[in-house]
Amino acid sequence: MDNIKPRVKVPKSASAGDIIQIKTLINHPMESGLRKGKDGNPIPRQIINKFTCEFNGKTVFSCDLEPAISANPYLEFSAKVTEPGTFKFIWMDDDGSVYETENKIAIK
């Protein structure tokens, strides 16, 4: 899909061993596949079906998303930071698109 922009809020730095809050938001219609269009035919399902967050290549959080989840899914989770590195966020779309963004974090 076009015009999909992932947004992420990660602290710029943390102390080693800190548990930090990560907030993510992506604009996406999350069409459930259960609605009918004006012509009476079902609107095909198109949702983000999987979200993954990696830190330095290792998965720290991942979840499957289901059709009942509302548009523009917002996910908030925590992660423990022991070293400086890069968080990589990946959203997978039903149509095969993959939306990605990265955030660096430093250690104080």
Next chain:
Amino acid sequence: MKNKIIAKATAVALTVFVPGIAIAGGPVDDELIIDGDINMITRAAPPEGHPLDEVLSGWLYRTEETRMLETDTFENPGMLEVEDGAELWNTVDGSAGKSCASCHGDAEESMAGVGASFPKWDEASKRPINVELQIDKCRTEEMGAKAYKFDAPEQKALTAYVKNQSLGTPVAINLDEGDMRSWWEKGNEAYYTRTGQLNLSCASCHEQNNGNYIRADHLSQGNVNGFPTYRLKQAALVSVHNRFRGCIRDTRAEYPAAFSDVLMALEVYVTWRGTGLSVETPAVRQ
């Protein structure tokens, strides 16, 4: 045995009445601070001639979860559309080859506080003008572009973007300009006029019954300081004229056209009723 049953029945009756008081949907005692930085005014002293003792933001009537969404601009789902508005601000449209930014530059500077003073008197059309109509005026007169259709996503996004530049600024409209007072009078009359098969006026719910339940929902004072508002029900921004029409429809009346004289008068009057409250655009409501 019989006594026991009676005792039980009394207990049931009590539990019905007591929570009825406890869960009345009145305003909460809470402070709205956005991003830990902007202290919002959600309780204000009423302007002279206001029928209520205190002007309260609809934010105070919402559940904790909904209130929380508005305290963080990252979590506020309405901000997605505000971002779209920022893009539109800088997008050239129309035959003159101009964008909003061509004349107004950086909206953060040029539009700061502006949204808090609308609706304003428009001398050219001899009627009040709101942000939506001001945008249309710029588009048709300066940009050579078409006016937006009512509630086009672009109209809502750009309006929300402009009003968002006044986040935190107290609502203050100028009734001394032009003929604003007579429009205020017309709005005042519309506010207290009962309409529809249910025979309700704006005041029936928002003045006499704010804080009470209407079905499963709390009634607020109906202030419009947060419009365009993100409604969880629609999962999108809702304009103030859409909301007016929705309320009037719910009284089972035929509802007037957006930006018609009666709704513009109502916007002037209802905005005045929220005088002193911070602009919350995009507010988050249920």
